[in-house]
Amino acid sequence: MNTEFKTELKDIYNSESFREQGHKIIDILADYLSDATSNKVKYVLPPVSPDEMLKKWSNDFKEAPSENFEELIKKAIEYSHHLHSPNYIGHQIGPALPNGILAEIVGSMLSNGSAVYEMGPVNTILEKRIIEWMSQLIGYDNTADGFFTSGGTLGNLTALLAARQAKTGYDIWTDGVSENENLAVLVSEQTHYSSKRAIQIMGLGEKGAIPVATNEHYQMTLSSINDAYNSAVKSGKKVIALVANACSTATGTYDSLEEISEFCQEHDLWLHVDGAHGAPALISEKYRGLLKGIHLADSVVWDAHKMMLMPSLITAVIFKNGNNSYEAFSQKASYLFEKEATEEWYNLAQRTMECTKNMMGLKLYTSLMTYGTKFFGDYVTQMYDLTKECSEIISNSSDFELAMEPQSNIICFRFLNKDSRDTNVLQKMIRKEILKRGLFYIVQTTLRDKVYLRCTIINPLTTDKTFNDLLNEIRIIEKSVQ
Numbered sequence: 001m002n003t004e005f006k007t008e009l010k011d012i013y014n015s016e017s018f019r020e021q022g023h024k025i026i027d028i029l030a031d032y033l034s035d036a037t038s039n040k041v042k043y044v045l046p047p048v049s050p051d052e053m054l055k056k057w058s059n060d061f062k063e064a065p066s067e068n069f070e071e072l073i074k075k076a077i078e079y080s081h082h083l084h085s086p087n088y089i090g091h092q093i094g095p096a097l098p099n100g101i102l103a104e105i106v107g108s109m110l111s112n113g114s115a116v117y118e119m120g121p122v123n124t125i126l127e128k129r130i131i132e133w134m135s136q137l138i139g140y141d142n143t144a145d146g147f148f149t150s151g152g153t154l155g156n157l158t159a160l161l162a163a164r165q166a167k168t169g170y171d172i173w174t175d176g177v178s179e180n181e182n183l184a185v186l187v188s189e190q191t192h193y194s195s196k197r198a199i200q201i202m203g204l205g206e207k208g209a210i211p212v213a214t215n216e217h218y219q220m221t222l223s224s225i226n227d228a229y230n231s232a233v234k235s236g237k238k239v240i241a242l243v244a245n246a247c248s249t250a251t252g253t254y255d256s257l258e259e260i261s262e263f264c265q266e267h268d269l270w271l272h273v274d275g276a277h278g279a280p281a282l283i284s285e286k287y288r289g290l291l292k293g294i295h296l297a298d299s300v301v302w303d304a305h306k307m308m309l310m311p312s313l314i315t316a317v318i319f320k321n322g323n324n325s326y327e328a329f330s331q332k333a334s335y336l337f338e339k340e341a342t343e344e345w346y347n348l349a350q351r352t353m354e355c356t357k358n359m360m361g362l363k364l365y366t367s368l369m370t371y372g373t374k375f376f377g378d379y380v381t382q383m384y385d386l387t388k389e390c391s392e393i394i395s396n397s398s399d400f401e402l403a404m405e406p407q408s409n410i411i412c413f414r415f416l417n418k419d420s421r422d423t424n425v426l427q428k429m430i431r432k433e434i435l436k437r438g439l440f441y442i443v444q445t446t447l448r449d450k451v452y453l454r455c456t457i458i459n460p461l462t463t464d465k466t467f468n469d470l471l472n473e474i475r476i477i478e479k480s481v482q
């Protein structure tokens with residue numbers, strides 16, 4: 001027996017080394033938090049190409065220890081995207097809250113998988129308690145139920161699988177997709193790509209996602225839904241569901257859920273609301289009206305790593321009728337599940353794509369309890385208010401134009417050049433140069449063939465001054481790009 005090797009394995013869990021290392025890492029993280037939040041990082045997104053980055057990280061894994069842990073962590077931080085910088089106004093992932101970060105570390109240590117209650121007893125219960133709270137905000141009664149999954153993409157797939165099982169008219173999970181059925185789902189032309197991907201994963205094909213045209217605010221209207229539905233039915237499709245945005249990814253637009261739900265009831269369609277980004281507006285007294293009618297949806301997806309400032313990932317999938325939450329994967333793995341499905345509400349993997357999953361509930365539960373729910377409502381209110389202020393700044397600037405008045409904290413605008421340069425090409429060049437200079441991070445989107453610069457104002461430290469500074473940076477850049 002190799003006793004020397006055994007000793008090394010035992011030493012790996014030495015609690016004093018862990019304490020010492022842990023303190024050092026927390027110090028590094030605290031210094032980083034201070035630098036990032038006060039804009040002392042050199043670049044928001046370090047301008048390093050994928051090929052250059054590849055060269056920075058060797059795959060020379062030696063048999064014996066070869067590198068210093070703190071140095072590796074420092075290097076990872078240095079070259080990462082700095083979401084805590086107030087000048088990070090790009091994608092829809094929020095800068096993680098301190099207690100969320102610390103809870104994530106605890107979750108990593110406990111690593112309680114939560115596939116079945118016995119694997120993660122605390123986490124299973126925390127998940128249930130948060131789902132109850134979210135269900136109340138949605139306006140569901142106590143028959144609602146749900147769970148957490150790893151991201152909005154998986155959340156949309158899970159909800160649509162349940163919709164397919166509930167509305168197809170036969171046991172599609174067991175029998176498979178029948179060619180004769182020609183199933184389809186209505187989706188906004190502004191839907192996040194994950195809904196279309198889910199429809200294709202479900203075997204309905206590209207044509208199974210029926211696009212619904214949107215109006216000047218990028219919202220579906222009843223007449224466009226009607227048109228899309230009628231032409232789908234005419235072409236032999238059996239429409240089973242509709243996916244509404246609350247809010248959409250590109251422009252942050254909320255669909256009119258109340259009137260859409262009436263259409264769905266009339267045509268026996270499952271209404272799924274993709275609230276990955278915008279459902280947390282339910283916590284804001286000022287903005288919850290944007291989601292009027294959400295209680296009529298059959299299912300809702302709600303991400304907490306976007307507008308609830310949780311470290312990624314954590315997504316809630318919530319069903320109006322809790323029994324439907326068992327329909328996505330109505331398969332039994334007998335070694336895991338002992339009794340009838342609903343009797344075992346605490347064995348979450350019957351209802352999720354994942355078997356083992358992260359301890360997602362811990363970070364959100366502890367954050368809700370320690371920061372209080374008002375904090376989260378105020379945060380959403382502040383970000384949505386600030387985005388309106390930014391839209392006024394754009395409206396009052398003759399050299400910029402808005403794609404539309406923002407409804408949420410996503411704003412799309414473009415620089416209006418008065419010379420002969422192609423305006424679309426110019427926006428792309430401006431963004432490229434912004435990233436190269438590294439002072440800000442923003443993204444871009446194309447709406448009806450027009451390219452726009454796009455910001456998600458998601459960092460509580462971002463202010464109107466940040467936005468004004470960005471516009472000035474664009475004005476400087478615009479003169480230098482040809």
Ligand SMILES: Cc1ncc(COP(=O)(O)O)c(C=O)c1O
Binds near residue numbers: 150249
């Ligand atoms: C509306 C919407 N739905 C779904 C998703 C996918 O969420 P995730 O990135 O958590 O998979 C996004 C991501 O931006 C989104 O904006």
